[in-house]
Amino acid sequence: MEVVGRLLGLLALLLVGTGLRTSGVLDTGRTARLNAVAYYVALPALIFISTYDRAIGDLLSATLLVGSLFVLFATVGLAWLVHRNRDSRPRQSVAIVQSYHSNLGYLGLPLVVATFDADVAAIASVVLGIVSLTQVPLTVLILVSVTGSETRIVREFAGLFTNPVLLALLAGLGVGSSSATVPPLAVSVLDIVGAFALPLALLCVGASLEIDLPEIDFGASGSVVALKIVCMPLLAWLVFSVLSVDEATFTATVVMFGTPTAVSTFVFANELGGDEQFASLNVFVTTLVSIASLFVLITLVS
Template sequence: MEVLVRLLALLVVLLVGTGLRASGVLDAGRTDTLNAVAYYVALPALIFISTYDQAIGELLSFALVGGLLVVLFTTAGLAWLVHRRRDTAGRRSVAIVQSYHSNLGYLGLPLVAATFADPVTAIASVILGVVTLVQVPLTILVLSTSNGAGAELAEELRGLATNPVLVSLLAGLAVGSLGVAFPGPVVGGLDVLGSLALPLALLCVGASLEVDLPSVDYGATGSVVALKIVAMPVLAWAVFSALPVDTETFVAAVVMLGTPTAVSTYVFAAELEGDPEFASLNVFTTTLVSIATLFVLITLIT
């Protein structure tokens, strides 16, 4: 019951964000500001505070990285098989990337931090970093090659080097591995900032969601939902059950990979000549339905 109440609270905050956008309170400028605070302050604080007292050898393993890559690329392959005959290149490419590109930063890690103990959160932070390094370039590659967009993959990869998520992860792992001690007030302050990551992220996600019901392609959207928040976590469950990983790693991997489609895929679709309306609908639908699927996942795991 506690998990259900927590997830319903997430839904409420998400819908509050949508309502604030509709009423004009969260206009584009305010949403961008809120997004910047979440992305550059709260989320990095959460990642750092989750990893600063852990040595990298305790969190990162070949089994973890290998399992993540198997799940990610297998889901991407299934997405290509399912969506390869979509009517337009824009819709086809968006359907493929939204079937595997997970919302690990704004929903996955904060949700894990709010639901599970610190060791699970630390591993979830590593999962966020590893998967981000793979799924972002893969998404850019799929969209740009499918739609003939002139994206410079090398430029995007250089941008990853200054990504606050990855920078804070590397900083936390470095501090943990070196055994550097941090003053209590600093840790407490970062902990408070990190606790803001989930509500701020949900408000931003809600404020960015737009749905044009007359243009809904139920078959395409239903396939994205089925692959992203049903097939992908089921595959993660099977893969990590077969790997020599501890319970914390298994829990973190399944929950993180069971998150809905990332909001950033809408931005990529708009920039790389995909189908942004279709992308927005899929973000909204997978986020909404994931409240139920994540409840099932967390209930089965705990």
């Protein structure tokens, strides 16, 4: 019942964000500022606090690296096969990237931290780093190649090196792998700040998205949901079962790959010639459906 209550709370926050946008409380400017607080403050604090007391050798293994990348690229291949014949290239590009690009930072890691123990949370932080470093440049390349968009790819890739999420992960693993210590007061403050990552992110998701029902492509959106919410976590379950990883690694990877499509795919679609309305719809729908699917996953792995 505790998991049910937590996931229903996530749904409530998502709908509150939508309501605040509709009422005008969260306009574009306020949503952007709220998003900045979540992305540059709360989420990095959560990542650091999950990894600062653990050595990198205890968390990052060849099995975790290879397994995570296999799940990611296998899903990319399936998405390409499923969506390769779509008439609209902007829609095709978005459908492909949204079938694999996971919301690991805004939803995955905060949910894992709130639901499982510290061992699982630490592994989830590493999964976030591995997959984010891969899926972000991959998404940019696919959008640019399919849509023919003219953009400065070097600029997009350079953004990875100033990504606060990845910097926080490196900082946490650096401290954990050294003899450095973090003052207890700083740990307490970061713990409090990190607790706001999930609610802030959900409010931003709800406030950022709009749906035009007459324009819904049920076939395309249904395929995205099936690949992202069903196929990807199932593939992770099979791969990490075959690899015979420990319980913490299995739990972290399955739940993280079961997260919905990342909000950032909407931003990338808007900047790189994708179908932004279609992207907006898919982020909302996969997030909504994942409330139920994550309950199933969490129940099974628990």
